[in-house]
Amino acid sequence: MADLMTLRDAADVLGVDVVTLVHIIEVGDTVPTPPVPKDYKDIVFTADDIERFKTEVSRRRFLDFKSDYADVYVHDEGPGARGLEFGPGWLGILKEFCDSLREFQNAGYRARLRWGKEKFGALRLFTDHTSELAAYIGERRGIAYGKSLRTCQECGELARLRFGHSICLTLCDRHKHLVGEPNPERDGIILDVEAWSRKQREGEPG
Structure with a gap:
């Protein structure tokens, strides 16, 4: 897939730390479109994923x-x-x-x-x-x-x-x-x- 974003870059765009972003993924309700690898450092996100994660981050920030x-x-x-x-x-x-x-x-x-x-x-x-x-x-x-x-x-x-x-x-x-x-x-x-x-x-x- 083109224009994929790394875990660190996604965290920066979403305004959260990597630990928070990994926790959201571990919960399992909001996950990236590309399959989640065993090594979380290799997680990548699409542009559509970022929009869905923005909604989830807002929910978690009440x-x-x-x-x-x-x-x-x-x-x-x-x-x-x-x-x-x-x-x-x-x-x-x-x-x-x-x-x-x-x-x-x-x-x-x-x-x-x-x-x-x-x-x-x-x-x-x-x-x-x-x-x-x-x-x-x-x-x-x-x-x-x-x-x-x-x-x-x-x-x-x-x-x-x-x-x-x-x-x-x-x-x-x-x-x-x-x-x-x-x-x-x-x-x-x-x-x-x-x-x-x-x-x-x-x-x-x-």
Whole structure:
């Protein structure tokens, strides 16, 4: 094929690092037209591929969300600023959480999302809010956390926490390959790392 683009060149055009681009390919939902070789350094892209990957990169950057929820999402600033550091499959959970922040704002309270991340396969959200709302927002944060442990962070389908030997992520059957070979001592046994850790500290079994 003529006018093929290398992995590095494609990453530069898309404005992402190579690791991010390789991850998108590994997920398997958006892949280059030429067959993907075993050695990722040899991956190439067509011009049409680049357009499809642009759409996927925008989805993973939550660009539509940031526009639609600009009234409640005020991105983190300053040294060490963080963003929305989790998979696009949790978008519905994110919107539901921000809809509740909107309700608080409409009632005259300060309630804003600053950033969020995936940790141990669960969604963690960080807010800026008036002290009166601490318990209410904490409750909604807990709801989002619980839903994330049942939702594939890649596609939003029903999922569970998957343990590989070096990583754990909440994924559906279609995306479970992202954690690699399952760790039989934990996979399917620990479904919430935070709850499991709390039980260990309290000396409870399992």
